Amino acid sequence: MDDKTVSSRSEMNFRLLIYSFVLATALTSCKTEYERVRTSNDPNLILEKANAYYDQKDYYKAQNLYDIVIPFYRGKKEAEVLFYKYAYCNYHQDQFLLSQHYFENYANTFFTSPYKEEAQYMAAYSQYQLSPNHRLDQTYTETAITAFQKFINLYPDSERSSVATTLIDEMRAKLEKKAFEQGRLYYDIKNYKAAINSLETMIKDFPETKRGEEIKWIILDSSHVLADNSVFIKKEARFNETLSKASKFIEKYPSSKYLSEVEKIKSNCISSLKEIQNVGLEN
Numbered sequence: 001m002d003d004k005t006v007s008s009r010s011e012m013n014f015r016l017l018i019y020s021f022v023l024a025t026a027l028t029s030c031k032t033e034y035e036r037v038r039t040s041n042d043p044n045l046i047l048e049k050a051n052a053y054y055d056q057k058d059y060y061k062a063q064n065l066y067d068i069v070i071p072f073y074r075g076k077k078e079a080e081v082l083f084y085k086y087a088y089c090n091y092h093q094d095q096f097l098l099s100q101h102y103f104e105n106y107a108n109t110f111f112t113s114p115y116k117e118e119a120q121y122m123a124a125y126s127q128y129q130l131s132p133n134h135r136l137d138q139t140y141t142e143t144a145i146t147a148f149q150k151f152i153n154l155y156p157d158s159e160r161s162s163v164a165t166t167l168i169d170e171m172r173a174k175l176e177k178k179a180f181e182q183g184r185l186y187y188d189i190k191n192y193k194a195a196i197n198s199l200e201t202m203i204k205d206f207p208e209t210k211r212g213e214e215i216k217w218i219i220l221d222s223s224h225v226l227a228d229n230s231v232f233i234k235k236e237a238r239f240n241e242t243l244s245k246a247s248k249f250i251e252k253y254p255s256s257k258y259l260s261e262v263e264k265i266k267s268n269c270i271s272s273l274k275e276i277q278n279v280g281l282e283n
Contacts, residue, residue, distance in 0.1 A: 034061060043072040047082070054085050063089035084115050091126060100126035121160045124148045128167055134178040141171045176206045184218065192222035217258045220245045224265045228272070236276050243269040 037049045050065035066086045073079045087102035103123035107116050124147035130140035148164040155161055179202040186195035199215050209215070223245055227238035246266040250259065 038065060038068065043069045047073065047078065051085070054089065057092070059089040059092045063093070080110050080113055080115075083109070084113075084119065087119065087122070091122065094129075096126040096129045099123075100130075117155055117158060117160070120151050120154060121158075121164070124151050124164065125167075128171070131171055131174070134174045134181075138175055138178060141174060145171050172206070176202070176209055176211075179205065180209075180211055180215065183215070187218050187222055190225075192226040195219070195222045196226070213253050213256055213258070216245075216249050216253070217256070217262070220249055220262065220265060224268070227269070232276075232279075236273065239269045239272050239276070243273070 034049075037046055040046060046065050046069045050062045050069065053059075053062035053065065063086065066082060066089065070082065070086070073082055083102065083106050087099055087106055090096075090102060091099035100123050103119045103126060106113070106119040107123060110116060110119075113119070124144060127140055127144035127147050131144050132138070132140065145168050148168050151158075152161045152164050179198070183195050183199035183202055186192075186198055196219050199219050203209070203212070203215060220242065223238070223242040227235060227242050230238050243266060246262050246269065249256070249262050250266070253259070256262070
């Protein structure tokens with residue numbers, strides 16, 4: 001290896017060392033500045049720096065500094081913007097339960113604030129962010145729907161109300177899907193009574209569903225199987241009920257893909273009822 005190569009490598013290593021030193025110094029300086037402000041016991045300085053971090057989207061540091069100064073500014077004019085930003089710090093860190101609480105509290109506290117409408121909306125939107133996959137518990141979905149409906153009632157002419165309506169429709173579709181899959185599961189595992197009860201409740205809760213034909217078919221088929229396998233004393237009532245369901249289905253869906261199966265069920269109900277009546281006459 002010649003002297004020129006050695007010299008070049010030495011120079012490169014020196015530069016890397018300098019860059020590393022500068023970077024380490026900068027990082028240390030930033031950390032020192034934050035710690036210096038955090039431990040300064042100067043509310044004005046801490047609030048100023050918290051706002052600076054907020055503007056830089058460093059919500060973690062901003063929130064930590066806001067935590068320190070909130071007691072100093074509670075009840076003062078600065079509190080209005082401070083609490084507004086504090087709620088967003090939680091939101092931007094995906095702490096949606098907390099952001100919902102702080103946005104709701106803000107809307108209920110600062111009645112004349114220009115941010116009141118936004119805070120009310122964000123309280124609902126934070127709940128929406130907690131709404132899980134349709135297979136999971138839908139408590140947050142239901143509370144988000146209620147919160148958005150409250151917002152629409154308070155601000156019917158707001159541009160955000162149209163967005164809230166869209167989100168409500170989205171979440172109702174999720175609830176509908178969960179309800180349908182629950183009823184379908186009962187049907188698949190042959191728990192026909194539970195399938196009927198579950199899907200009839202779904203029809204009441206979601207009368208606008210596009211699955212109406214399929215749901216009515218599952219209910220009818222479940223009702224027929226349940227009647228067919230009932231003890232004798234319950235057969236007549238259940239076959240009559242199934243026959244009524246079959247007639248209504250044919251009337252509502254005359255071109256249904258299930259029509260031939262429905263006709264068979266109807267025919268079987270009529271035959272079964274005649275047999276039951278004959279048994280009764282013989283007795």
